[in-house]
Amino acid sequence: MSTTNGSASERTIYLGAFAHCTSQQEVEICEAGAIGVDLDGKIAFIERDIRDIPSYQLRERKDGWEKAKVVQIQDQGFFFPGFIESSFTDLEKARRIYARVVNRTLSHGTTTACYYATVHVEATNLLSDICLSKGQRAFVGRVCMDQLSPDYYRDESAESAIEATEACIAHVAKIDPKHHFITPIITPRFAPSCSEACLSALGKLAHKTGLPIQTHISENKSEIQLVAEMFPNNSSYTDVYDKAGLLNSKTILAHAVHLSPEERATIRSRDAKISHCPASNTALTSGAAPVRTLLDEGLTVGLGTDVSGGYSPSILEEARQAVLVSRHVAMADGDAAKLSTEEALWLATRGGAKVVGLENRVGGFEVGMDWDAQMISLDVVSEDGEMDDADTKGPVDVFMWESWPDRLNKWFYGGDDRNTAAVWIKGRLVHTTHKYKD
Amino acid sequence: MSTTNGSASERTIYLGAFAHCTSQQEVEICEAGAIGVDLDGKIAFIERDIRDIPSYQLRERKDGWEKAKVVQIQDQGFFFPGFIESSFTDLEKARRIYARVVNRTLSHGTTTACYYATVHVEATNLLSDICLSKGQRAFVGRVCMDQLSPDYYRDESAESAIEATEACIAHVAKIDPKHHFITPIITPRFAPSCSEACLSALGKLAHKTGLPIQTHISENKSEIQLVAEMFPNNSSYTDVYDKAGLLNSKTILAHAVHLSPEERATIRSRDAKISHCPASNTALTSGAAPVRTLLDEGLTVGLGTDVSGGYSPSILEEARQAVLVSRHVAMADGDAAKLSTEEALWLATRGGAKVVGLENRVGGFEVGMDWDAQMISLDVVSEDGEMDDADTKGPVDVFMWESWPDRLNKWFYGGDDRNTAAVWIKGRLVHTTHKYKD
Numbered sequence: 001m002s003t004t005n006g007s008a009s010e011r012t013i014y015l016g017a018f019a020h021c022t023s024q025q026e027v028e029i030c031e032a033g034a035i036g037v038d039l040d041g042k043i044a045f046i047e048r049d050i051r052d053i054p055s056y057q058l059r060e061r062k063d064g065w066e067k068a069k070v071v072q073i074q075d076q077g078f079f080f081p082g083f084i085e086s087s088f089t090d091l092e093k094a095r096r097i098y099a100r101v102v103n104r105t106l107s108h109g110t111t112t113a114c115y116y117a118t119v120h121v122e123a124t125n126l127l128s129d130i131c132l133s134k135g136q137r138a139f140v141g142r143v144c145m146d147q148l149s150p151d152y153y154r155d156e157s158a159e160s161a162i163e164a165t166e167a168c169i170a171h172v173a174k175i176d177p178k179h180h181f182i183t184p185i186i187t188p189r190f191a192p193s194c195s196e197a198c199l200s201a202l203g204k205l206a207h208k209t210g211l212p213i214q215t216h217i218s219e220n221k222s223e224i225q226l227v228a229e230m231f232p233n234n235s236s237y238t239d240v241y242d243k244a245g246l247l248n249s250k251t252i253l254a255h256a257v258h259l260s261p262e263e264r265a266t267i268r269s270r271d272a273k274i275s276h277c278p279a280s281n282t283a284l285t286s287g288a289a290p291v292r293t294l295l296d297e298g299l300t301v302g303l304g305t306d307v308s309g310g311y312s313p314s315i316l317e318e319a320r321q322a323v324l325v326s327r328h329v330a331m332a333d334g335d336a337a338k339l340s341t342e343e344a345l346w347l348a349t350r351g352g353a354k355v356v357g358l359e360n361r362v363g364g365f366e367v368g369m370d371w372d373a374q375m376i377s378l379d380v381v382s383e384d385g386e387m388d389d390a391d392t393k394g395p396v397d398v399f400m401w402e403s404w405p406d407r408l409n410k411w412f413y414g415g416d417d418r419n420t421a422a423v424w425i426k427g428r429l430v431h432t433t434h435k436y437k438d
Numbered sequence: 439m440s441t442t443n444g445s446a447s448e449r450t451i452y453l454g455a456f457a458h459c460t461s462q463q464e465v466e467i468c469e470a471g472a473i474g475v476d477l478d479g480k481i482a483f484i485e486r487d488i489r490d491i492p493s494y495q496l497r498e499r500k501d502g503w504e505k506a507k508v509v510q511i512q513d514q515g516f517f518f519p520g521f522i523e524s525s526f527t528d529l530e531k532a533r534r535i536y537a538r539v540v541n542r543t544l545s546h547g548t549t550t551a552c553y554y555a556t557v558h559v560e561a562t563n564l565l566s567d568i569c570l571s572k573g574q575r576a577f578v579g580r581v582c583m584d585q586l587s588p589d590y591y592r593d594e595s596a597e598s599a600i601e602a603t604e605a606c607i608a609h610v611a612k613i614d615p616k617h618h619f620i621t622p623i624i625t626p627r628f629a630p631s632c633s634e635a636c637l638s639a640l641g642k643l644a645h646k647t648g649l650p651i652q653t654h655i656s657e658n659k660s661e662i663q664l665v666a667e668m669f670p671n672n673s674s675y676t677d678v679y680d681k682a683g684l685l686n687s688k689t690i691l692a693h694a695v696h697l698s699p700e701e702r703a704t705i706r707s708r709d710a711k712i713s714h715c716p717a718s719n720t721a722l723t724s725g726a727a728p729v730r731t732l733l734d735e736g737l738t739v740g741l742g743t744d745v746s747g748g749y750s751p752s753i754l755e756e757a758r759q760a761v762l763v764s765r766h767v768a769m770a771d772g773d774a775a776k777l778s779t780e781e782a783l784w785l786a787t788r789g790g791a792k793v794v795g796l797e798n799r800v801g802g803f804e805v806g807m808d809w810d811a812q813m814i815s816l817d818v819v820s821e822d823g824e825m826d827d828a829d830t831k832g833p834v835d836v837f838m839w840e841s842w843p844d845r846l847n848k849w850f851y852g853g854d855d856r857n858t859a860a861v862w863i864k865g866r867l868v869h870t871t872h873k874y875k876d
Contacts, residue, residue: 095822095823096819096820096821096822096823096837097823097837098823099822099823099824100819100823100825100835103823103824103825104825104835107825282762282765282766283761283762283765284765285765285768285769285773285776287769288766288769312852313833323721324720324721324762327720327721327722327723328720328726328766330723331723331725331726332770335723338723381534381538382534383534384533384534384537385533385534385535385536385537385538385541386537386541387538387541387542387545395751395854395855397538397542399534399535414750416833416854417833
């Protein structure tokens with residue numbers, strides 16, 4: 001069973017080890033925990049060090065939790081917050097692709113995603129429908145572009161781009177008026193494919209609606225040169241968005257590889273957010289984003305993907321790539337540039353939550369936050385080292401002599417979707433594998 | 439069933455698409471092929487473009503193949519040569535680990551591996567036994583190190599290092615005298631952990647036995663500095679091995695990140711081989727090896743892994759990392775440094791075969807070569823995009839509108855061990871998954 005849309009119909013206690021980021025540098029690993037999740041999908045209590053307490057006692061000592069359901073880690077794994085990602089690749093217009101993208105991202109533990117959809121209104125709305133029906137928290141953007149694109153994939157004018165965006169906003173207002181799961185996001189593709197009129201109109205729309213904004217910035221040097229030529233009256237790529245009213249605390253900027261110190265200062269002063277896309281930046285030889293510099297300067301950074309012609313559904317892989325890219329930055333600029341495992345996991349959870357403005361609701365395990373979580377399952381190597389069903393066991397080998405931090409590291413460096421046994425969003429079970437036994 | 443050690447007891451025709459590297463830049467993709475493998479595990483014939491010929495007709499038109507077994511690609515996949523890799527991480531001394539390492543590498547399609555075992559003779563011999571019993575083609579090295587190491591993990595003297603190495607050679611002479619599967623490999627850990635006496639004695643042993651040699655070279659700058667201090671009479675790191683008689687056409691040098699032009703010229707003149715370890719070089723911030731320069735200068739390059747405290751069992755992942763590292767080299771040195779998908783696959787197959795001196799027997803599909811192959815399985819996305827059993831389907835989504843080169847690329851960039859449905863070495867089926875139906 002791939003997806004299950006049952007709501008959080010009963011109070012549930014999640015029992016076993018859990019791990020989450022408590023600061024940019026620290027992961028808390030609780031070996032024997034209990035997290036109570038209420039009917040509204042919110043975390044009601046967190047108990048640590050309950051190793052010697054049977055679950056029935058635990059239930060009895062919490063008023064109203066006597067009959068709570070218990071979901072227990074069944075092997076050498078742990079609960080971890082769901083990943084939060086931005087996906088900056090235009091998606092082709094097809095139900096089959098949309099359904100697969102959402103299924104894939106869920107299966108990799110992504111509980112919140114920002115999507116670039118397409119220029120087509122109906123297809124964008126279809127993606128919103130699919131996310132809602134599968135229970136994924138999503139920001140869905142209708143891509144706007146009125147120049148530098150082929151006729152069949154372009155807005156005729158700034159006006160039509162706004163109309164189409166408003167139509168998508170209206171659709172979400174109909175299917176999820178309070179944005180419990182789906183939020184429209186204003187999406188100028190990137191400066192070169194939008195006229196100044198289009199950018200300004202989108203800026204006004206953002207101001208009027210208070211909706212978030214996503215776009216690309218400073219991905220590679222030739223693009224920066226192009227922007228300089230196309231927008232001679234602006235002082236920088238950042239200035240193009242700023243002057244158009246597109247740079248505010250709800251703006252998500254993808255890539256940000258080659259920003260000048262002045263641009264970074266502007267972005268910081270507007271409290272706009274950065275989505276780091278290391279796999280794309282390396283694959284396309286765009287450059288190595290100076291994430292340490294961005295973080296040190298106080299910018300908010302999360303992780304994103306942008307793979308033309310496909311999609312990379314794993315934010316765990318993207319977090320690994322963030323570490324690897326930081327090593328290449330360090331080869332040139334010194335060891336301070338290196339990101340640790342903990343920092344990469346922070347980017348994938350708490351950082352991503354801040355990028356989408358949901359840091360008080362998701363990205364960690366705190367009382368009052370939503371239960372957006374994945375159950376990580378790690379298999380123990382058999383005594384003789386043999387593998388009966390290698391392809392269903394998952395890639396991480398635990399021998400049981402590893403410390404908990406080592407175990408977390410093994411998952412970080414070697415894990416994949418096979419280790420994500422189950423995924424919950426707002427307390428609802430949205431993805432399971434054969435490893436999850438209800 | 440994870441491993442099957444049946445010998446190639448019947449003539450077999452492998453039917454369906456196959457792909458292999460035909461030059462450093464080119465992959466041949468044959469959409470409808472047939473490869474006949476004889477009782478000795480060697481390729482007897484290759485037919486291309488047999489789309490409209492039923493298999494019974496194919497069998498009948500080959501003398502003696504009328505009753506041949508037929509193994510057919512059962513989905514949208516293809517046959518691909520097994521990977522050839524060097525693994526430069528000391529392995530802990532434990533049957534459970536050895537068995538798992540060999541199982542894991544087989545499950546990822548590695549048909550030939552060079553292993554660093556450990557200083558312990560019995561454990562090294564155990565690894566040879568396990569490789570032989572599982573049918574993996576392996577070069578097994580007893581690690582020699584008589585200085586700069588803790589007492590419990592060190593040779594007492596150059597003499598004892600030689601004695602121990604000879605004991606391991608003798609063991610292989612007993613279990614596989616003709617080196618059909620297992621070949622001992624002389625393994626000085628790396629220059630800093632070996633005395634000059636030890637290196638020279640190993641050089642003499644290599645000369646006497648004609649056995650191959652593996653060691654590390656020029657992995658990072660501090661190590662190069664250390665070698666310069668420890669070996670003041672040698673002109674370079676390369677010169678240390680050269681003067682010790684350890685640099686010849688059967689020498690495999692791991693890393694080679696920071697070689698000088700003079701060192702590269704010496705290595706080339708000795709026809710010694712390079713094993714590129716991109717994942718390790720990045721993870722440890724060692725540097726980015728200039729693979730394009732190595733190749734352009736005529737050096738032979740394959741792929742290797744060297745992950746302290748663990749092992750990376752996927753050479754497909756290592757090939758991807760080779761592409762990504764080449765992108766970082768290109769960011770500094772220009773686009774010529776970029777490796778293509780085809781070149782990375784070449785390194786993983788033909789290049790690796792040349793590194794271990796088996797280029798006439800493995801690494802591609804040619805008449806007279808051994809059938810060391812993997813069946814790559816790619817699942818087609820269902821019409822509604824849903825996934826019933828995501829974790830067993832594998833990570834590559836084929837929609838059936840992809841061209842064959844696109845399909846190969848999807849596997850290269852997104853595939854993992856779930857896509858390796860079955861593996862053969864010398865015509866023997868050594869690994870299968872639930873996707874392989876005999």
